[in-house]
Amino acid sequence: MSEASAPHAADRRELTAAQRNAVAELLRVSPVADELGRRFVRAGHELHLVGGSVRDALLGRLGDDLDFCTDAHPDETLRIIKGWAESIWETGREFGTIGAQRDGLRLEITTFRAESYDQVSRNPVVVYGTSLDEDLKRRDFTINAMAVSLPDHRFTDPHGGLDDLSAKVIRTPSTPGESFGDDPLRMLRAARFAAQLRFAVHPDVHLAMTEMAADLDRITAERIRDEFTKLLCGADPITGLRLLVDTGLADRFLPELTGLKLEIDEHAQHKDVYEHTLTVVENAVSYEEDGCDFILRMAALLHDAGKPATKAVGSDGRVSFHHHEVVGARLTKARMKAMRYPKEVTAKVTALVALHLRFYGYGRGEWTDSAVRRYVADAGDLLPRLHKLTRSDCTTRNRRKAAQLAADYDALEDRIARIAAEEDLARVRPDLDGNAIMELLGVPPGPVVGRAWKHLKEQRLEHGPLDRDAAEAELLRWARAEGLIP
Incomplete structure (x- = not known):
C-alpha cells in the first residue's frame, strides 16, 4: 500500500x-x-x-x-x-x-x-x-x-x-500466488468485491490475477457464472469489468467483452466500442428502479457483441457494423449457454440484444402505427427494459444529437401510450380465437388453425383491431385464397 x-x-x-x-x-x-x-x-x-x-x-x-x-x-x-x-x-x-x-x-x-x-x-x-x-x-x-x-x-x-x-483495498492474508493457487475462483471474487464495495485491488493482487488468469480454467462454469453475476450486480460494475479485461480474466470465460476493444486508426475512425459499452452499462444502472436488474445489465454489456465480427470499412473510409444486432444475439445466446445461465434468462437477454437497434430510424418519420404495434409485440414483456436499453445506448457527446434522440424516443413512448389507450397493445392477438376459427371454417384442431391464427394476428398488427364481421370476412377471404373452402 x-x-x-x-x-x-x-x-x-x-x-x-x-x-x-x-x-x-x-x-x-x-x-x-x-x-x-x-x-x-x-x-x-x-x-x-x-x-x-x-x-x-x-x-x-x-x-x-x-x-x-x-x-x-x-x-x-x-x-x-x-x-x-x-x-x-x-x-x-x-x-x-x-x-x-x-x-x-x-x-x-x-x-x-x-x-x-x-x-x-x-x-x-x-x-x-x-x-x-x-x-x-x-x-x-x-x-x-x-x-x-x-x-x-x-x-x-x-x-x-x-x-x-x-x-478500501483488497489484499490476501497469504501471498496472492499461494491464495489463488489454492483457489483460482478467488481472482474473480477479488473483481467482484471491487465492484460490490467500490474497493481497489492491491498491486500485488492485480499482478497475480494477471499472471495466473489461465488457472481460472480449473473452475466450473456454474461457479464462474455465480461470481460474475454478483460482480455485474455490484454497486460499481464498471470497476469490476475493467479488472476482468485488464487482468485477462475475461478472456477465460467472456472473451466477447475483451473483443470490444477494436483497433481505431486515423483512416477508419469509429466510436470506441469497449468504452461505449461500459458507458451503456453505467447508464442502464441509472435507469434501475428497485435493485439490480441483471437482464438489463447483461443486455447492455453484450448489446454490441456482434460488432467485431461485422466491422467493415467502406471505400470512403467509413466504418459500418451491418446486422451486428443479429450476430450479437447469436453470440449472446451461445455465451450465456456456455456460462450455464437458465434458458429463460438467456432468452430475455438475447431478445434485448436483437431488438436494441430497432428504434433507430423512427426519427425519420418512417414508422406507421403498424410498425409501432410490431415493436411492442416483438418486445412483449421486455418492452420496459427495451426502453431503458435504447435510452442507455445513447452515449454521443454531441448534445444536439443526444437531445434529438431523446426527443424521438419520448415521441415513440407517447405514441405507444396513445395506441395502447385505443387498443390492447400489451396482448396483441387475433380478433378471432382458435374455437371461432374452427367453427367458421369447419376444421378440427391442427395446422390449419395455427396458420389461420397467424394470418389474423398479422392483420391485427397491420391494421389494428377488426370488428367481428370484418375479422370473419378476412378469415374467409384467406381460406378461399388457400383453397381451404370454395
Missing part, C-alpha cells in the same frame, strides 16, 4: 475505535449471537463471528445471514444447537458446516478449517484446524479474515483487515 493511499495513523486509530464499537453494539442488540456463543462456551468450545459477517458489520450493512466458526466438530455443533435452533440443516456437513435458523436469522457454523486444494479443481480436501488464527489465514482476503469472539466480543485481526477496510 502506498503512502498516498494509506490513512494517517491518527485517523486509523479513530476509525478503528469507532468501528469496533459498532460491532459491539450490533452484537449487543442481536442477542441470538451472544446466546449461541454462551451455549458453545458452556460446552467447552469457542465460537466466533467471522468473515463477511464481520466485514459487513464494520461497514454498517450486516444482514440476516451470520457466519460463525468454531473448534467444535459438526456432531458436537449439532448437539449444542439441538433444542435451541428453530430449524437445522446439514447440506454443508461434508465441508464442516451446519446451518440453523433462530429469530429470523440464518446461521452457518463451520468447524475451523486448514484445508488444502488438489491444484486441479476448486474442491478442497477438508482438514479440520485447531485454532482461529489458522482458520483466518486460509480465508480469501484480509477484509474477510477478521473475527469477533462470542460472547465476550473480543476482536481478532491478525492480517490487517481493518486497515485494508479503512483504505
